[in-house]
Amino acid sequence: MSRRWLLCLALLPCAAQDVIQDWIREIEQSGGGQVLIARAGYDAEANEIRLAPGTTRPELFAEYLHQLAFVRELMAAQALTVSRQTPEEGPLHLILINTARIAGRRDVEEAVIGHELGHAWLRTLGYPAVAAGNSVANCLAIHATDAVQHILIRKELRRRGIDAETPWIATLNDALDQWKVRPLPAALTPCERIQTASQWVDVRLGLDEARWPRITGYEAQLKTRYPDIEQAVSGLAAYLAGQDVAEKEVNRRALLEAVRRLRALAPPTTPLKTNQ
Numbered sequence: 467m468s469r470r471w472l473l474c475l476a477l478l479p480c481a482a483q484d485v486i487q488d489w490i491r492e493i494e495q496s497g498g499g500q501v502l503i504a505r506a507g508y509d510a511e512a513n514e515i516r517l518a519p520g521t522t523r524p525e526l527f528a529e530y531l532h533q534l535a536f537v538r539e540l541m542a543a544q545a546l547t548v549s550r551q552t553p554e555e556g557p558l559h560l561i562l563i564n565t566a567r568i569a570g571r572r573d574v575e576e577a578v579i580g581h582e583l584g585h586a587w588l589r590t591l592g593y594p595a596v597a598a599g600n601s602v603a604n605c606l607a608i609h610a611t612d613a614v615q616h617i618l619i620r621k622e623l624r625r626r627g628i629d630a631e632t633p634w635i636a637t638l639n640d641a642l643d644q645w646k647v648r649p650l651p652a653a654l655t656p657c658e659r660i661q662t663a664s665q666w667v668d669v670r671l672g673l674d675e676a677r678w679p680r681i682t683g684y685e686a687q688l689k690t691r692y693p694d695i696e697q698a699v700s701g702l703a704a705y706l707a708g709q710d711v712a713e714k715e716v717n718r719r720a721l722l723e724a725v726r727r728l729r730a731l732a733p734p735t736t737p738l739k740t741n742q
């Protein structure tokens with residue numbers, strides 16, 4: 467059975483899969499490498515993260531599921547993409563979906579896969595990303611790259627007719643509802659501080675009151691709880707808003723700037739380098 471059919475049956479409604487499949491084909495045909503998608507969920511009984519049965523080439527994904535820092539990142543995200551170069555096969559884009567965060571929602575899954583394809587697509591086009599290291603440095607690499615790349619991905623998803631905004635807003639509404647029951651913690655780990663800042667920058671740049679009326683409450687709660695993170699977010703969002711990150715050289719400088727500003731929230735233990 468081809469991967470196309472597996473996707474059609476297991477992941478997406480068939481009507482919605484064409485736009486995703488077209489994009490995967492474009493990436494693969496432009497020499498950008500192979501795209502593989504897997505789903506992983508937390509198995510409470512075994513207390514470990516398990517790949518869904520029938521995953522294509524599970525060994526490629528399993529390698530990352532043995533890395534604690536990666537698993538922590540995945541559990542905090544709806545999906546993560548690992549792009550890597552292999553001597554035998556060239557570039558590989560491994561998209562790993564966290565099923566716990568998707569909760570069976572197919573529209574959310576389409577948006578999430580679309581989003582992750584956005585990262586693979588930017589890599590195919592030669593945009594830079596920060597090379598991931600370990601622990602805090604790994605976290606900084608992911609979220610600094612996200613802050614910059616999400617600007618381009620939001621635009622491209624809209625252009626391709628993939629509605630990522632509705633599920634995004636639903637996730638944010640869920641978070642706001644959660645904060646009523648369980649207030650935001652006063653102290654965050656270094657990685658959580660970086661992640662909070664990066665996601666906050668996304669909201670500043672991607673939404674406004676017309677698109678998401680609850681943005682004022684979101685901002686107010688985060689500002690009260692994390693005034694120092696707010697400062698970093700305001701600075702980085704204002705900076706990025708003034709940059710045409712579609713230009714690769716501008717993008718590269720913006721990425722270094724995002725690293726610099728987010729790093730100030732939690733000094734990393736290992737140096738960072740860009741992949742270009």
Ligand SMILES: [Zn+2]
Pocket residue numbers: 581585612616
């Ligand atoms: Zn992303």
